[in-house]
Amino acid sequence: MDESQNYGHQHPLLLLNEDQPIVANCSRCGEKVSTPCFSCAQDCGFYLHKLCAEAPLELNHPFHLHHPLMQRHSHGLSICDFCDEACEKFVYHCSCDFDLHIKCALFTLNMAENNLKELENVALHDPLISTENGDYVAMCFGCWEPLANYTHFSPDCGFNLHEKCAKLPLKLNFTYHCQHPLVLQFNNERLSCKICKVTSQRGFVYGCTYCKLVCHIECLSLPLDLAVEDKSHQHTFTRLLRRVPYICDACGIEGIYVAYTCSTCSIMVHKRCTTLPRIIKSKWHDHRLFHKYVLQDEVRSSDCIICHNEVNPKHGSYCCSRCNITFHVRCVTEDKGLYSIVSLENEDEMPNESSIIVIERNDAGEATKIKHFKHMHNLMLGPFDGGYGNSCNGCMLPITDPCYYCPECAFFLHKMCAELPKMMNVWYHYCQKPFALIPDKVFECEECWLISNAFAYECCGCEIKICLRCVIALTPGARTSLKHKHPLFYYRRQHEKCNACGMDNVGVFCCKDCNFVLDLRCFSLPIKARHKCDEHLLSLMDHDDNSYSKSRHCDICENSRDPNHWFYHCATCDTSAHVGCVLRRNYPFLKLGNIYEETDHPHPLTIVKKKYYYPNCDECSKPCEDVALECSKSECKYIVHWNCVAPFSLWFPRRYFM
Template sequence: MESKNYGHQHPLLLLLNEDQLLIVANCSRCGEVVSTPCFSCAEECGFYLHKVCAEAPLELNHPFHLDHPLLLTKNPGYPTEYYCNFCGKDYDNFVYHCSCELDFHIKCALFTFNIAENNLKELEHVSLQHPLISTENGDSKCFVCWEPLAKYTHFSPDCGFNLHEKCAKLPFKLNHGCHRKHPLVLQLNSQLLSCKICGETCREGLGVVYGCSPCKLAVHIECVSATLDLVVEDKSHEHPFNLFPRRSSFICGACGTEGICAAYICCTCKIMVHKNCTLLPRIIKSKWQDHRLFHKYFLPDEFRSSDCTICHDEVDPEHGSYCCSHCNVTFHVHCVTEDKDSYSIVSLENEDEMPNESSISVIERNDAGEATKIKHFKHMHNLMLSPFVGGYENSCHGCMLPISDPFYYCSECGFCLHKACAELPKMMNVWHHDCQEPLALISDKVFKCEECWDVSNAFAYECCGCERKTCLRCVSALTPSARTCLKHEHPLFFYRGHEGKCNACGQPTDGVLRCKDCNFELHIECFSLPITARHKCDEHLLSLTDHDDNSYSKSHHCDICEESRDPNCWFYHCATCDTSAHVDCVLGKYLFLKLGSIYEETGHPHPLTIVKKKYYYPDCDKCSKPCEDVALECSKSECKYIVHWNCVTPRSLHSWSKWPM
C-alpha cells in the first residue's frame, strides 16, 4: 500500500505485519527500533517511520503544558541538543519542542497526551500485567508517580514506558481542599515548584503533578491522596494532629526545620509539623550514641542550652530533637536521621538495652563508693587506685600517654592505667567507623591506628568485621562531646572533612578537632601530644610549646638534629636551659610502642624485645647503620642480635612524619 511520503523524497509503503519487515531498522523520527505498522521507503533507501510517528501532528496542544503549543522539531544536536523532560533521555531525531525550554520525545509526547486525555483505548497495544507476575526489578518505576513497579499492576509498553494502572486512570482535573480557588490539573512540573502539601520538590526530573498554572502551584500526586488523612496519630506525641491544608510558613515542631506547605497541627500544644514528621520513630539506636535516643517535641530542663552532638550547632529546646537521658546529649532530627544506615528503629519502648560489659571487676570500694581495688581482664594482677597526687614519669599502658590522676597501678609489675582507660567497656560501637560490626578491646598486638596512623602495641579497639584498629587516644578524642586541649582556652569539637590548617604542625587538615569560637584546629594525633617529655639533650623536663617569643631567626633551630625549625609550629622547650627541639626529634617516630615488650613476628629464632637506645647505638644486623631510634633486640643476652624496627617489620607497621623539619 502506497501513501504520502511525509517529507521523504521517495514514495513510502505501509507495512502492516512483521513478515513484511525484513530487516532491523530505526524509525527516522523517534530513533527507536521499527515495528509494524510502519512506513518503508519504496526505493529501499533505508528510510522507515512508525505509523504513529508518521501521523504525529506537527503542532501539539498538550494537556500537560497548556501555556504554549509543542512543535515537532528536528533535534539540532550538540551543543543545543534537546533532552526529553519526561523520560530524561536525549535523542538525535525529532522532538516536540517549546520555546520555554520544554521538550518531549515523540513517543513520550503521544503517550502522555493519551494518559492526560484518559484515552486508554490508545494503550490497547500495551500489555496489562497481573500483580502476581509483575516485575520485581526495583529499578523500574512508574513514569507518573515515580514509585517502584514491583508488586503493582502496571502497563509495560514495548517502547519502554512503565505505568501503574491506577496512575493511567488518574483524573485529569480535580477540586481539592488545599487549593479551593481553581481546579488542579495534571501537568508536568516544568517550573520545579515545591509541593504545597509536603513542601518538597519533585524527586525525579520534572515529574507529573497536579498543578494550577495561574497560581504557580503544584501538588504531588501521592500528596493529593495522602491529604485524605485529616487526622493522624503520632507515637511521639500524646495528642492527634489535624490537617491544616492552607499553605503557610512555619517551623516544624518535630524536626525544627522550616516548612512552607500544608501542615498538621496539635491545637492543644500549639505546634505545627510536616506530614512526614508525624512518622518519625519515637526511639532509635544510633551509632553516634551507646544508649537509645528518644524523640522529644520539647526538651526537658536538663537539656536546655544544648548543642547537637553531630553538627555542634545549638538545639532549640522548643522544637523537636532526639536526646539521651543517660548522657544529657541532644541531636538535631535531620543530623541523626540523615544517614539511613547510621541508626535503627527500636520497636518496643520497654526493650532492654544491650549493656556494655565492663572491663573491670571491683574488689574493694571506699566509703564514697569509689573502686579502690579492681581486676582488669587484660592484666594478671589486681590494680590499686593511686593515693598519690602529682606528676608522674610513667605512661598509661592503655593509651601510652603520660600518667595523670586518677589512675590504677599494679604493685607487682609497674603496670598502670588511667582510671578512664580502665573503665572502657570490652565491646563498643564508634560512630567514625564505617563497618557495622562492634569493636572489641584488645592489647599487646602491634597495629597502626586507622585514624591517626600511629604505630602502637597498647590497648586498641579492633573491628570484629574488618579487623581495623583504633587506638584509645583516637576513641577518646572522637567521642561526641567537647574536648579540652591544654594549649587552648575553648572546648574543641570534631569535624570530619573540614579543610583547614593544623595549628600544631601547620599541615592541611581533613577532619580535625576544631574550636567553634576561633580558628584554632588540631589533627587528632596533634591533640594527643604529651604536654611534657624527657630527652637526653636536657636534664629537665621539656614542655610542649605553641609559640616562639624569640624573634631572632638564628634561634629557630632544633638542638637535637641542629636543623632549622619553623617558629609557627609547636616544639618542645626547656625554659631553664633555653633548649628547643622538633616534636619528632624529642618523641621519635614510635612514641606509642611499649619499650621492653616482646615482638615475635620475625624470622629470628629467639623472641625480640622492643628497645630504644639512648647513649650508644649498635649497628643494625640488617642494614649496618646505627640503631638510633626504636629497634628490636634479641632477648637472649648472648645473641647480640639487634635490628632497626623498619628493617624487619612489614611496611604497614612503619611510621611516617608530617612535622616539618
C-alpha cells in the first residue's frame, strides 16, 4: 500500500494494489470498488477507483464538440446520455443538459481517440439477453437496430455494437453535404435525421456541428445503392443524384437528401421507405394493414388513430381494407415492438371472437336477447331504471343505458362491456401475446393500479391484468367524458398538466377544441362513489362554487382541498372529500359477496363491508369498518380486514389528497 494525494478528500488516501475483496462503492462513480483503488487512511468509508481518481476535472470529448464537459456531483438528478442509466454520484456535465457517467465518458473517449479500436479486445457475447418474460434481442447503440445475427461487443457497462458499427469511421465525407465532413457523435441536441426526418433518442449519428444537421448511421449506409428493389412496389427505385426537396410518396414526410425515384409511377421516396413492408399486423388494429402510395379517389382524408392528425390520401399510408381506418406510415411503424410483417396476404389473423351469442333482435337489428360466455343466464337489453344502486359486473361503474340485465339474478353489463371480444391485442403492452377476457379474479390493474374483481383482460404471456375501464379508455379513437362536452383523444407522448389533479403527466387525453386535459387515472374516475362518511352516493365534481374558504376541506381526512382539483361531493349533506380519500380504502371496484380463496384460512372467504355491526379483525383486533373478508361457513366466526391479508396495496399519488 502506498500513500497518495487525497483527490479532494479531507483525509489522506492509501493506494490499494493487492488483490483483496472490498465491500464498498466508489465515492465518485457509485459502483463497486475493486483494486487498484484508493482508500481513506482513517477508514471513514471513502473509496475511489484509480480510474475515477485520475479522471480529469474538464474533458474535451470528440463525440461532444460544442463545449467542454465538467466533472460535478449529479445529486441523483442526471441521466447518462450514453447508457441511459441514472447518475447517482459524479458526472461529466455540459451546460447544454448533456451528462455522462465518468466510466462512460472515459470509455467513449478511448473509443473516439482510437477510432473505435478500443473495442477490439472486448469479448464477444450472445446477442440474446435473458429477461423474466423470456428472451429479447438486444439493440446496437450505434444504429439502434437489433443485434440478432450480428457479432457485437458487450463490455461490463452493457454497451453493445454491431461489428460493422464498431468499424465506423470517425469522419465521413457525404456527397450531399460537401461543405464539411460529418463526424461521428452523440445526438445530444435531439436533432432529426436530415434524410429520414426521424429523431433518435439514443445512439451515434453522423453530424455537422457548423450546419446543425445529423444523419442516422443506417441512412448513410455506404455505398448508397444506385438501384433498389422494393418488394412492396412492382418497379425498381433509382437513386436521384441531386439534392432536391421533396415529399416522400411512401410516408408523406418531407425529404431533402438521398431521394429514390420510380420513373414509371412518377413517385419519389426516402431510402428507408424503399423497404417498407406491404402488409403488417399492428397492435393498434385487429385487421391487417396494407401500405398504399395513393388512396382511392373515393376515400376522403381521415385522421390517424395514433397521432389524431390528418392523413393525406395523396401520400403514402397504411390502411385497413375492411374498415375506414388509416395510419401515418411513421406512426404505425415507429415502434418495432408494436407491429409484425405479414409475408403472405392470406396469413391468418387473430380470430375476433365475440363474447356474446345473439338470441333475439328487434326490427332495427339490435340484439335484445343475448348469451354472454361468462354468465349462466340469458341477458336482456332494456332501459335501466334502478338508479345507481347497481354497477356493471364488467367495469364496476354505475349502470347507465344502454345495458344488458339478467332477469334471474342481479347481473348487469353495459352494452359496450358485453360486446368486447374474448381475445384482443393492446397497443400499450409490449408482450407479444394477446389478452384474454377473464371474470371475478381479484387483481390490481396494470394501468390505473386500482383493485377489482370485475372483468379484466389478462395477458396470455406475462399474466398482467388490465381493467375494462382502462381497456375501453385506451382503445384507439375518440373517447367521451361526462365532465367534458367535446371528444377527447389520447396522446401517448404528450406532456401536459391534468385539469383534474393538477399534475404534469406524459400520456394524456386532450381535447382538440379547447385546453382540456385528463390523465388516464382521472379519466377513469367513477362519476358516483360510496363512502362511510356519508349515507348518500357522492358525485364527482370538477369545480367548487363555494367561495367560503373553510368549506374547502376534506370531510374524511380534515385537511384542506385545492378548489381547482376534482373532488367528491354530496349536495344533500354538503359533504366534500378528496378523490383519494374516497377511493383509497373504500375499494369501489370490489364486488361484495364474491368468494376470495387466496388466504391461509381453511374455508373460502366472502368479500363483505359491514354497515352496522363491526366485529374485531382476527389479525389486528381492530373493528372491521372497511372492506373485510368473512368466512363463508356460518359456524366459523373468522373475519379479517381486507388490508390485513390481501396481497395488494392500493396506492394513490399525493395529488389525490390535496
